[in-house]
Amino acid sequence: MATSQQGGGSAARSKTAAKSAPKAPLKAPQKAQRKTRAGGGAKGRSAVTRAAERKEHPVERLAERAKAEDRALLIKLYEDMLLIRRFEEKAGQMYGMGLIGGFCHLYIGQEAVVVGMQSALADASDAVVTSYRDHGHMLATGMEAKGVMAELTGRRGGYSKGKGGSMHMFSRERKFFGGHGIVGAQVPIGTGVAFAMKYLEEPGLCVTYLGDGAVNQGQVYESFNMAALWKIPVIYVIENNKYGMGTATARAAANSQELYHRGQAYGIPGLQVDGMDVLAVRHAGQEVIEQVRAGKGPYIMEMQTYRYRGHSMSDPAKYRSKEEVQRMRSEHDPIDRLRQMLLQEGHADEAALKEIDKRVKEIVTDAAEFAQNSPEPDPSELWTDVYTAAE
Numbered sequence: 002m003a004t005s006q007q008g009g010g011s012a013a014r015s016k017t018a019a020k021s022a023p024k025a026p027l028k029a030p031q032k033a034q035r036k037t038r039a040g041g042g043a044k045g046r047s048a049v050t051r052a053a054e055r056k057e058h059p060v061e062r063l064a065e066r067a068k069a070e071d072r073a074l075l076i077k078l079y080e081d082m083l084l085i086r087r088f089e090e091k092a093g094q095m096y097g098m099g100l101i102g103g104f105c106h107l108y109i110g111q112e113a114v115v116v117g118m119q120s121a122l123a124d125a126s127d128a129v130v131t132s133y134r135d136h137g138h139m140l141a142t143g144m145e146a147k148g149v150m151a152e153l154t155g156r157r158g159g160y161s162k163g164k165g166g167s168m169h170m171f172s173r174e175r176k177f178f179g180g181h182g183i184v185g186a187q188v189p190i191g192t193g194v195a196f197a198m199k200y201l202e203e204p205g206l207c208v209t210y211l212g213d214g215a216v217n218q219g220q221v222y223e224s225f226n227m228a229a230l231w232k233i234p235v236i237y238v239i240e241n242n243k244y245g246m247g248t249a250t251a252r253a254a255a256n257s258q259e260l261y262h263r264g265q266a267y268g269i270p271g272l273q274v275d276g277m278d279v280l281a282v283r284h285a286g287q288e289v290i291e292q293v294r295a296g297k298g299p300y301i302m303e304m305q306t307y308r309y310r311g312h313s314m315s316d317p318a319k320y321r322s323k324e325e326v327q328r329m330r331s332e333h334d335p336i337d338r339l340r341q342m343l344l345q346e347g348h349a350d351e352a353a354l355k356e357i358d359k360r361v362k363e364i365v366t367d368a369a370e371f372a373q374n375s376p377e378p379d380p381s382e383l384w385t386d387v388y389t390a391a392e
């Protein structure tokens with residue numbers, strides 16, 4: 002799978018995209034090798050579309066990328082992704098048992114995106130904002146599994162004292178700005194957070210995650226315009242998981258194979274990345290972050306990824322075949338791929354990986370216990386953390 006890039010000024014050729022998209026969801030666009038002209042707003046940025054990198058065997062390619070990294074980092078990436086996977090599986094189970102109510106959108110399958118990006122940030126001044134599919138982002142920014150799980154069960158120990166639930170958690174300390182249930186709403190918020198950093202002359206940037214469905218929202222383009230105009234330090238990460246609820250991306254988005262081109266009218270450069278390869282995400286992230294930190298303005302990253310579970314817990318996912326999901330799991334799973342590579346290349350042996358599995362399991366078990374034992378909020382809490390004082 003490839004990383005392809007555009008300089009911001011080329012005209013999209015969309016004729017074939019919608020027809021071919023559903024057949025090969027993770028295939029790189031064929032036209033990624035042509036040269037492009039840098040757009041007016043993207044002056045000084047790379048004007049050349051990088052040739053799509055292709056290698057037959059994904060583990061080999063991971064191994065190639067891993068040469069640039071030390072062992073501890075590779076192990077950390079594995080552990081961070083596994084924590085999200087196990088946390089989400091547990092949340093799914095607890096939902097099934099009636100311990101979690103309301104909405105709950107699982108991130109299983111997409112772990113490499115947020116873990117790869119967070120590993121590239123490595124700066125406490127950077128902020129993150131995302132949609133309702135947010136537990137993975139919270140864990141990746143360093144929020145405690147206990148506090149997230151207790152929020153899911155609506156308990157006092159939760160990040161929003163049990164009053165927010167799955168879609169509404171924040172951490173000022175970790176610079177995590179939510180958790181937003183309105184599709185696309187986090188995009189102007191992330192743009193505003195990054196604007197404030199620039200305006201106040203504070204360091205940092207804001208990584209703003211959005212879905213392939215959200216990218217068709219009008220407010221996204223108002224944000225793009227302002228971000229490009231004022232060179233705001235924001236990275237828009239489109240998590241293209243191939244569906245917006247029950248609608249395939251190709252049926253909802255024009256030129257759906259090239260969502261990373263969506264900023265070209267504003268001169269915002271874009272990059273398409275294999276979001277099932279944590280090192281591809283990390284390396285692309287490092288490159289983009291460097292540009293944004295240098296004051297060159299916003300950037301769009303389109304992560305080609307896949308959600309294994311339904312849109313939310315109440316989705317029977319009848320709009321796609323079991324075989325499609327199974328194929329993605331067996332051929333592209335980001336955790337299995339990294340695990341295989343770690344073993345093959347001798348970065349870790351079975352015993353070391355077992356140790357990690359055990360550690361992660363303990364964190365999740367403790368979180369689940371805490372989330373069930375923490376008391377429910379006192380009824381008086383109904384009158385706190387609201388905009389107006391109760392009469």
Ligand SMILES: Cc1ncc(C[n+]2csc(CCOP(=O)(O)OP(=O)(O)O)c2C)c(N)n1
Pocket residue numbers: 132134182183184185211212213214215216242244245246312
């Ligand atoms: C403004 C608005 N319109 C519609 C909805 C209902 N809705 C919730 S999630 C969703 C799909 C969004 O898909 P995508 O952006 O691809 O994110 P994903 O769920 O795949 O992570 C829709 C239409 C909503 N929450 N907000």
Ligand SMILES: [Mg+2]
Pocket residue numbers: 212213214240241242243244245246
């Ligand atoms: Mg989607």
